[in-house]
Amino acid sequence: MHLKREPNVGDFDALYAAVIEAHSDLSESESAALNARLVLLLANHIGNEAVLREAIQIARQSIEAK
Amino acid sequence: MTDVRHIVFQHRRSADQDRASPAHHPVVIVGAGPVGLVAALDLASKGRRSIVLDRKRHLADGSRAICWAKRSLEIMDRLGMGQALVDLGITWKTGKVFFDTRQVYEFDLLPEEGHRRPAFINLQQYYFEHFCIEAARKTGLIDMRWLEEVTGIEQAADGAVLDIATPDGAYRITADWVIAADGARSTLRRQLGLGFEGRVFQDQFLICDIKMPMQRPAERWFWFDPPFNRGQSALLHRQAHDVWRLDFQVGNEADRAEEIKPENAARRVRAMLGEDIQFTFEWISLYRFQSRRLEKFRHGRVIFAGDAAHQMSPFGARGGNSGVQDADNLAWKLDLVLRGLAPERLLDSYERERMQAADENLAITTRSTDFISPKGTISRTFRDSVLALAATEPFARRLVNSGRLSVATCYTGSALNGPDEFAQGECPAVRPGAAALDASLENRWLLDHLDGGFQAILFSRDGLVPPALRQAEASLAGYDRRAKFAIVSRETACARYGAERDPALYLFRPDQHVAARWRGYVPGSIEAALRRATARI
Numbered sequence: 204m205h206l207k208r209e210p211n212v213g214d215f216d217a218l219y220a221a222v223i224e225a226h227s228d229l230s231e232s233e234s235a236a237l238n239a240r241l242v243l244l245l246a247n248h249i250g251n252e253a254v255l256r257e258a259i260q261i262a263r264q265s266i267e268a269k
Numbered sequence: 270m271t272d273v274r275h276i277v278f279q280h281r282r283s284a285d286q287d288r289a290s291p292a293h294h295p296v297v298i299v300g301a302g303p304v305g306l307v308a309a310l311d312l313a314s315k316g317r318r319s320i321v322l323d324r325k326r327h328l329a330d331g332s333r334a335i336c337w338a339k340r341s342l343e344i345m346d347r348l349g350m351g352q353a354l355v356d357l358g359i360t361w362k363t364g365k366v367f368f369d370t371r372q373v374y375e376f377d378l379l380p381e382e383g384h385r386r387p388a389f390i391n392l393q394q395y396y397f398e399h400f401c402i403e404a405a406r407k408t409g410l411i412d413m414r415w416l417e418e419v420t421g422i423e424q425a426a427d428g429a430v431l432d433i434a435t436p437d438g439a440y441r442i443t444a445d446w447v448i449a450a451d452g453a454r455s456t457l458r459r460q461l462g463l464g465f466e467g468r469v470f471q472d473q474f475l476i477c478d479i480k481m482p483m484q485r486p487a488e489r490w491f492w493f494d495p496p497f498n499r500g501q502s503a504l505l506h507r508q509a510h511d512v513w514r515l516d517f518q519v520g521n522e523a524d525r526a527e528e529i530k531p532e533n534a535a536r537r538v539r540a541m542l543g544e545d546i547q548f549t550f551e552w553i554s555l556y557r558f559q560s561r562r563l564e565k566f567r568h569g570r571v572i573f574a575g576d577a578a579h580q581m582s583p584f585g586a587r588g589g590n591s592g593v594q595d596a597d598n599l600a601w602k603l604d605l606v607l608r609g610l611a612p613e614r615l616l617d618s619y620e621r622e623r624m625q626a627a628d629e630n631l632a633i634t635t636r637s638t639d640f641i642s643p644k645g646t647i648s649r650t651f652r653d654s655v656l657a658l659a660a661t662e663p664f665a666r667r668l669v670n671s672g673r674l675s676v677a678t679c680y681t682g683s684a685l686n687g688p689d690e691f692a693q694g695e696c697p698a699v700r701p702g703a704a705a706l707d708a709s710l711e712n713r714w715l716l717d718h719l720d721g722g723f724q725a726i727l728f729s730r731d732g733l734v735p736p737a738l739r740q741a742e743a744s745l746a747g748y749d750r751r752a753k754f755a756i757v758s759r760e761t762a763c764a765r766y767g768a769e770r771d772p773a774l775y776l777f778r779p780d781q782h783v784a785a786r787w788r789g790y791v792p793g794s795i796e797a798a799l800r801r802a803t804a805r806i
Contacts, residue, residue, distance in 0.1 A: 235647070239654035247664040 206257040273399040274551075278326045278415035286440040294320050295607055297431060297444040299419055299457055301325070303334060303394065304575030304592035305450035306401035310348045311600030313408040314721055317607065320442070321411060322433065324418035324456075328395040328402075331552030332478045332514050334589025335391050335506060340677040340704060341593045342386040343716055343781065351386065353400050358390030359507050364489040366669055368656040370496060374666045378674070383709040383761050385716065389674060391487075391508045393478070394589065422447070422460050424569045446603060447571045450596070453559070455577035461568055467561020468635070470582060472642040475517040475528050475555050479538060481548035482511045491671040493641075493656055497540035502641050504671075505541070512551060515541065518642060519555070529553050558582035560635050562627045566620040574599060579627040584637040584672030587630040594677065595623050601721070601779035605803055615804035618685050626678035633673050640670035677704035680782060687776065687785025687798030696767030705781045708762035715762055718755050719781040723802070725754045725795055726775050728768035732758040738774070741795040778802055 212218050225241075226234045246255055285292040296312060298305045301323035309319045337345075337354060345351040366374040378388035405411040420439070421432035428445050449457040458465060490505040492498065501518035508514055517537050519528055527533055534553050539546065562579035566572060575592030599619050605611035643649040658665035680686065680702035689701050699706055708715040718724055723745050727734060734756060742754040757763065766786075767773055776784040776798050785798035800806045 232650070235650045236654055236657075239647075239651045240658060243651070243654060243658060243665065243668070244662070 204251055204254055206254050206261070208261075273328055274330070274395050276328060276399070278413070280326075280416040280436050281414075282435075282437045283412070283414060285442055286435070286438065288440075291430065291441040291443045293428075293443045293445075294318070295445045296320070296448065296603065297322065297429075297442065297446070298448040298450060299323075300449070300451035300455075300575075300577065301398070301402070301413065301415075302329070302450060302452055302575065302592075303397055303401065303589055304577075304596050305448065306398060306405065307344070307348070307593050308448050308450060308574065308596035308600055309411045310350075310401060310404055310408070311596055311721075312604060313405070313410040314348055315601070315604045316410070317604055318410045319412070320414060320444075321405070322414045322417045322419065324416065326415050328398045329393075331394075331476070331554060332508055332512065333394040334397070334586070334592075335393060335508055335514050336586035336590070336674070337390050337392055337397065337593075338586060338590045338675040339384070339386045339388050340675070341590045342390065343704075343707065344593055344597045346385070346716065347719070347721060347781070348404070350400055350404055354392055354397065355386065355390055357396055357509050358392035359487045359509060360387045360390050361487040361489060361507070362388060363486070364491065364671075366656075366659070366671055367490065367492045367495060368653075368659070369494055371660060373656055373659040374669050376666075383765075384707045385709075385714045386707070389586070391506055391514070393508050393512065396509060397589075419451075419456055419460070422457060422571070424571065427570075429570045445570065445607065448599065448603075449571055449573045449577050450575050450592075451577050453576040453580050455573070457571060458563070458573065458577055461571065463563055463568065465561055465563060465580075467559060467580070467631075470558040470560065470638055470642070471521045472638075473519050473521065473523050473525070473528075473555055473557055475519050475523075475534060475537065475553070477515045477517075477534055477538060477553050478508070478551035479513050479515065479548040480511055480551055481513055481542075481546060483513075483542075483546065493671075494653075495541075498537070502671075503541060513548075517541075523555075525555050528555050558638060560631055560638075562624070562631060566624060567616055572599060572603075572616065572619065574623075578623070579631065581627075581631050581634040582638040583634075584641060585630075585634050585674050586672070587634055587675045590675040591626055591630050591678075594626065595619075597780045598623055611803040611805065618683060618804060622678075622680045622683050622685075625680065625683075629678050630675075637670050637672045641672075677782075679703040685778070685784065685802045685804065687801045688787065688794070689785065690787045690789075691767060691773075699766055699775070699783055699786070701783050701785055703783050705777055705783065706765050708757075708759070708765050710757060710759050710762060715757065716781060718757075719777050721779050722753075723779060723784070723799060724777045726777065727754070727756045727772060728758075728763045728766045728775065729756060729772035730758055730760070730763055730768065730770075731772075732756055733772075735790050737792045738790045740792065741790075744796045744799060776802070 296319040298321045301321050309321050342351045362378040364376045417435045420434045423430045429447050487507045492503040504516040506514040559580045566578050574595035602615045643652045655668045686701035774787045778784045784802040
């Protein structure tokens with residue numbers, strides 16, 4: 204299985220808003236903690252190491268390409 | 270039992286010191302810690318003599334390697350000492366993990382049925398050594414030489430010359446083989462000029478043994494970031510005779526001289542266990558963990574084992590246990606080489622197999638250390654997130670890493686492994702290279718069959734033996750008088766070895782690891798696997 208890179212969610216704008224909304228009223232360190240918890244929860248849900256490594260690689264590349 | 274920590278061994282002048290030319294010994298073991306002693310006892314179990322040198326005159330000064338894993342206990346069973354260790358040790362199975370003030374996780378090591386030994390016992394290293402020394406005396410084959418230190422070593426193709434200093438003058442001996450089990454600060458490693466590179470963890474840990482008659486359950490308690498040691502970790506373990514082992518992470522900057530002062534350590538102990546507790550210190554030590562191994566374990570006629578060969582952080586109890594497994598792997602090979610039944614290159618498989626184990630243990634303990642003392646802000650954020658989630662999310666409990674407790678290494682890919690006729694992925698726990706799994710039989714344990722020689726076992730529910738198989742028994746006997754062939758038909762044992770329906774034939778090595786396994790028997794196949802397992806092909 205590969206990481207899905209094509210659109211895979213119904214309402215993107217709502218999803219995006221939900222992620223941002225989750226961070227409201229949080230300090231920077233609390234936000235970092237929230238992100239970490241989300242990564243861990245979602246990584247377990249995905250449950251596929253190859254897919255996760257692909258996601259890590261793409262995320263990392265996108266930062267290094269800046 | 271008297272306090273064995275106070276035993277003082279005397280130097281006894283050996284006849285070797287009065288000889289005009291150096292006396293010769295087949296095996297000289299340097300270091301009378303658990304690894305050297307187990308190696309000596311294993312060789313003695315095969316009728317082989319050894320000399321054990323140690324520059325100390327005492328047993329281990331503190332609890333040190335306190336956790337003995339099931340695999341080590343099984344090895345000690347083979348050497349006749351498992352029961353004594355279990356009787357004195359503390360059998361524990363429950364571990365609790367705390368984060369701040371809350372318990373976030375509890376694990377249970379309760380093993381599946383049908384294993385003689387528990388997952389772990391806690392027993393101070395000095396008791397382990399004391400049992401070994403008592404057993405060594407009874408063999409009459411192990412010559413313990415206390416207060417003797419190797420001051421020089423020279424190697425030739427067929428042996429080594431050792432210069433030895435004693436309180437009673439210096440002398441020289443020659444040896445066919447030298448086992449360097451002289452610990453983390455190995456003298457032999459230095460004398461051979463061998464690099465010992467790796468990683469040093471900056472965090473410091475204060476280790477205390479306290480004597481405290483307190484009725485607490487025999488559980489392993491691990492704290493992340495507790496109020497009494499803010500930002501750091503702590504560990505509590507019960508040991509034999511009302512001794513408790515406490516580890517406090519104290520950080521990079523802690524002042525060594527201050528931390529080990531009893532009044533300062535006592536403040537930490539009271540903060541952990543309560544202001545009103547009564548206790549006395551048995552041992553206080555402060556150290557940094559290292560993570561490193563020798564590039565090669567065999568250097569000519571000198572073979573390194575235990576901490577002398579590899580050092581790792583203690584989380585997971587992989588130091589002492591992997592050292593005992595080094596000795597277990599080495600002894601039978603050395604014995605066969607000395608008996609001329611295997612070529613010298615069999616010893617290269619020791620290096621290959623035990624370096625694989627060391628690398629596995631180093632990787633696992635390094636991950637544990639990184640979880641316990643996270644480097645940098647984001648590592649700590651993830652670590653604390655795991656701990657916070659663990660309170661409610663089962664998956665996060667699997668991520669909590671306060672040490673992955675030592676298990677036997679499977680020698681996957683070893684040149685000694687013979688055929689595996691099982692289907693891919695079938696019964697992988699006992700594939701060639703793996704340590705045997707115990708099972709209860711009628712009046713004994715499966716591992717009792719594996720008592721130090723090569724052993725073939727047919728797992729068969731109907732107990733029928735192909736006649737040709739009987740002939741293979743003679744081949745086994747060539748390696749060890751005790752080597753034999755057995756049939757096991759009990760249900761749980763057969764299930765554990767993948768023989769619920771179709772019979773399965775296994776060949777086990779003297780160290781109880783699986784050498785090969787077959788579905789059917791073709792004449793000559795056991796003989797071929799024996800040649801492979803002794804490096805004769």
